[in-house]
Amino acid sequence: MILPVVAYGDPVLKREAEEIDKDYPELKKLIADMFETMYEASGVGLAAPQIGKSIRLFIVDASPFAEVEEGEDPDPMAEGLENFKKVFINPIIEEEKGEEWGFNEGCLSIPKLREEVFRKEKVVLSYYDENWKLKEEEFDGYAARIIQHEYDHVEGILFTDHLSTLKKRLINKKLQNISKGEVEVDYKMKFPARKKQR
Numbered sequence: 147m148i149l150p151v152v153a154y155g156d157p158v159l160k161r162e163a164e165e166i167d168k169d170y171p172e173l174k175k176l177i178a179d180m181f182e183t184m185y186e187a188s189g190v191g192l193a194a195p196q197i198g199k200s201i202r203l204f205i206v207d208a209s210p211f212a213e214v215e216e217g218e219d220p221d222p223m224a225e226g227l228e229n230f231k232k233v234f235i236n237p238i239i240e241e242e243k244g245e246e247w248g249f250n251e252g253c254l255s256i257p258k259l260r261e262e263v264f265r266k267e268k269v270v271l272s273y274y275d276e277n278w279k280l281k282e283e284e285f286d287g288y289a290a291r292i293i294q295h296e297y298d299h300v301e302g303i304l305f306t307d308h309l310s311t312l313k314k315r316l317i318n319k320k321l322q323n324i325s326k327g328e329v330e331v332d333y334k335m336k337f338p339a340r341k342k343q344r
């Protein structure tokens with residue numbers, strides 16, 4: 147089932163999400179719905195707050211980064227991402243390391259806006275997978291980048307929070323328009339400040 151993606155301005159996106167336990171109702175269904183929602187919107191990551199649930203859960207499918215166009219060389223940052231599809235439950239960032247690098251990030255909750263965000267190149271994460279197996283893994287390249295972005299969502303942080311004061315001022319009008327639903331988007335969304343529903 148495709149769920150509406152919550153747009154910028156909804157308080158759920160600014161809330162620190164809660165851990166869940168094995169008894170969380172219909173978790174398998176929720177995860178399946180999140181994947182369906184993410185694929186429909188052509189996303190590579192989706193966090194539960196983005197579908198209105200303030201719980202520490204996010205999903206990632208980084209395989210689009212590993213697709214190589216004809217005549218192009220494979221991107222070294224995408225190495226090993228051909229089948230990178232994962233579920234992260236109750237994640238904790240244990241460590242971030244390496245040089246900071248800039249990447250033009252986007253977000254399904256903030257359509258049509260991309261800005262360069264600087265983050266460290268590696269992240270060590272402990273989490274439970276969809277079978278409640280506890281894992282600790284190190285990620286780098288685009289995998290690390292997506293995980294850091296999605297992890298921010300369960301902390302109530304958006305990529306726009308990382309921008310300079312000047313940049314924030316420059317994009318403020320666009321963000322207000324997004325929260326009002328004044329943006330062209332080809333997937334299902336829920337806009338917090340829309341006056342009348344279409």
Ligand code: NI
Nearest residue numbers: 252253254255
């Ligand atoms: Ni996002």
